Amino acid sequence: MQVGDITKQDASVQLPVPFIGSFNRDASLAIGTQAVTGVGFKPSYVFVQANINNDAAMSFGFSDAVSDKAKSDNNNEAASDYQDISTQCIHLRTGSSIALRGTIQSFDADGFTVDWTKQGAPTGTVVLNFMAFK
């Protein structure tokens, strides 16, 4: 049974429990992949909150490994501005023309893989919280 399946009334307790976890990423690393494993199942959807320590950059996003969406705090480029991101679930803008971006490349047997790309040379410690759904 997956999230979204039709269930009988009061049978929702049978739905699989999402996995909630966290990890971090060194923003200065070269572009590449970061696999997150140990989730306990192959996810179908993931929700990700991300920020960079001591920085205004923050994003909230989700993905089904095909489509990624996010809302990104653009405070480092324009105050009180939020960007609608249609191609990444992680989008951290640390300055004008400086950003760290992540998409869900794949859902794996025990987790998922993030594909990281960069604009300019972002630095800092990215802290990510996620909820993975079976």
Added chain:
Amino acid sequence: MSQKVYWDNVNNKEVVDVSGAKDQAALIAEFGLDAGTQVLEITNPDFAHEVVGGTLQSFDAKQRGIDAATARETARAGKETAVKAKLGLTDQDFDDLKEALG
């Protein structure tokens, strides 16, 4: 809960085992990591990892944040003191100036 970070400097691959319980050799084989992959276990939730000069290492992210905030406040207070001295302002004068400037 602890987690283990695997950093393959050769292939630029990173794997985070959020359970901290997976077999190390099996994980390296599963993700096709280089034999020289560095492994770091993080047990303190205040700690994070980074790669410095190609070496995977952990650090106290919470303390680093506190230190950065302290440094910002020290710099701000220093600028405030310098402006007051240069313009001969009292604390009240300075507060009034800040309020007037919005």
